[in-house]
């Protein structure tokens with residue numbers, strides 16, 4: 001390829017705290033059904049009010065910084081970023097300018113390090129609502145022909161973390177993977193829901209095309225509200241800039257918005273229109289002693305990358321299975337509970353069943369069958385009615401051949417619906433496989449005497465006739481016969 005894409009990311013994340021960043025208002029992430037219910041004189045910018053920094057939010061950013069290998073300077077401070085817009089009642093946003101909470105870290109994606117420039121803390125803004133003319137609004141009828149905007153300050157002051165990377169990303173796919181891994185880390189740390197569709201995680205990219213090592217002009221893309229939009233938006237921009245350069249055009253330094261309906265980027269403003277924020281230190285907040293906060297932070301939980309490595313070593317599962325169990329953290333936790341039950345049982349099982357076989361069976365049933373059944377009933381894994389103990393019991397019964405694979409499907413379906421234990425279901429529904437030889441002997445004797453033709457065929461060497469006879473045995477036992485054992489007995493008798 002003639003041009004190499006050079007991509008940097010800027011990610012905003014709403015932090016999951018009890019209260020807002022600088023006041024005691026409840027943090028509802030701006031998702032409240034009623035507008036302006038979580039507001040107070042501080043977050044609506046009334047004169048004479050004073051902000052107090054939320055220590056919970058500061059701790060969360062420091063945790064993220066640690067997880068992303070960042071340096072945490074001893075001191076940090078807040079600054080005012082000045083601009084005038086109705087979603088910002090104070091006329092400025094409290095943010096961090098030259099002394100962010102953390103700097104210079106990295107996140108590894110497929111073996112390459114994406115450097116992180118900085119992670120800082122700021123406050124979110126309110127939301128503007130522009131009612132359509134003549135439309136009905138929640139508290140009454142919109143006056144015909146009137147033209148105005150409404151403002152909701154529920155989100156104003158929600159703690160917002162901003163993360164900026166170096167331009168170390170070189171493809172749309174890599175950018176998407178970066179965002180996905182970051183989201184997973186935020187969820188493992190439990191610092192944010194990081195749901196892009198709910199605006200809890202917002203991605204922006206800056207992108208330029210370099211040619212022969214010479215950097216091109218940077219274009220910023222905003223409004224990327226899903227992982228798909230991140231990938232598509234970047235791909236579109238790579239193509240647009242490449243074609244422009246090919247036809248001799250100059251790339252303008254500008255901000256473009258992603259239009260998800262038309263699947264294109266559209267110019268929003270050029271560099272000449274950019275704001276001058278006139279940052280200055282926030283006089284109402286003291287400097288932050290991050291070193292002090294750091295002492296209060298306990299050890300980090302296991303992170304996704306560590307879990308991938310450990311699952312590989314401990315359970316020896318294929319990479320694809322591990323990925324599912326890491327991305328779906330609850331399922332991964334559940335898997336570990338089930339496996340710990342099974343491991344101790346495997347040691348005393350009679351006849352011996354290897355733990356490794358049980359682990360594989362558990363992963364298969366969880367990833368394929370349970371996921372399939374859940375999606376059929378429109379349920380989520382978090383609401384699974386099956387306890388890990390019962391699931392382990394189910395795996396044991398399946399591994400021992402107490403139920404056939406089709407019987408197992410029925411048992412699992414019922415377990416999912418009722419949460420009942422599998423032994424009980426097998427008894428009640430008479431799903432146990434007939435493995436008892438004396439019980440099978442009689443049925444087999446009957447099948448032989450009633451099917452003399454196929455018996456003769458088999459004796460003459462027609463292998464297919466054996467399958468026909470096994471089919472008859474299965475039918476006679478209503479599918480409960482253990483096919484392997486039935487085949488053994490049948491062969492012995494026909495010799």
Ligand SMILES: [Zn+2]
Nearest residue numbers: 023025040043
């Ligand atoms: Zn408030």
